[in-house]
Amino acid sequence: MRREATLISLALLAIAVFAGTIFTAEKFNIEHPIKNPPKYTDKERCDNCGMDRNKWARTRYEFETSKGKFHTCSIHCVAVMKMKLADTPKSVKAAEYLNPEKMFDADTAFYVIGSTAPGTMTAKSKIAFPSKEEAEKFSAKYGGTVGSFSDALSEAEKDVHGHRHHEHKH
Secondary structure, X not given: OHHHHHHHHHXXXXXXXXXXXXXXXXXXXXXXXXXXXXXXXXXXXXXXXXXXXXXXXXXXXXXXXXXXXXXXXXXXXXXXXXXXXXXXXXXXXXXXXXXXXXXXXXXXXXXXXXXXXOOOOOOOOEEEEOOHHHHHHHHHHHOOEEEOHHHHHHHHHXXXXXXXXXXXXX
């Protein structure tokens, strides 16, 4: 009986390892245009961190608040600016991750949160797609969950608050 239980355990372990290799998300291999980026925007510098928004075009944003119009390199910097300005971003436009020359209304976007695509200013990427089908196809291949702009911004705010909390501990 004990030998049988050991064999069953080993078989289950082998199945789990094999299944894990099948269902592991593929590594995303499209890079940001860091070297010699095309000119996607004249607003080159992120209003929060100063990074070059042409180099980080896939994750760039623009939005308005009662304090003016702002341009960022990432949703992380949108979350930081929201906190700094103490104002909710409105008319938010996001770059299409796979077509960074195009900007579109973030409220209509479908986000893949936590895929194997690298994050900009965060370990957990939050990337925008114009259709649910594109987001689901990307998520099926590269992992992550599909959500809304509100979901992605909420995740970014958690990152910001967690990072600030961590800074104060030292």
